[in-house]
Amino acid sequence: MFSPAFRQQALQVLWPSFLMAGVLEMLLFAVVDPGDLQWFGGTPIDWPRQAVYTATFFICWGVMAVSGGLTVLLMKSDSDVNRQDPF
Template sequence: MMQRLIHILWPSFVVAGVADILFTTLFDPLEIVYRGEPLIEHRIAAYTIGFFVFWLLCISSSMLTCYFQRGANEINRCPLPPPKRPAGCPKREGEGDCC
């Protein structure tokens, strides 16, 4: 579990850092306005907020990649052992060996 978390967070951190550097190089955060007013008053606050927004976007991308890499057996596997599965479950022992 910890390794999967590292596989998600570390690459997304690096990409968010690069994205933040590129974005703040191309755009001055103080020139981003909403209804004629600057959206953020201090550059360092804009850099920090921008980094965390980029990091959240990259985390969601990495999480979706990990989710879609799972196979059908891993997704459809029942976590309960056969005797403890609820009544009517098609994969329960002794109740119709259809699966």
């Protein structure tokens, strides 16, 4: 379905973003207590600590992956981006 080059680029973005999401989460929760978090309206988040850790990890991973994906996209030449065959 996807070309080997596309799969390789996806893994080159997803693996480092996975590692950095773990580092970012450790740094974040070294400063912030998950029990003190509140929604934007001021009501406390009534999730177990592990649920907060898990959701935060996936949010961090997604942000890091989007950042890496945009970097890969911006490094492509204009002929690669405007090619008719996307995969």
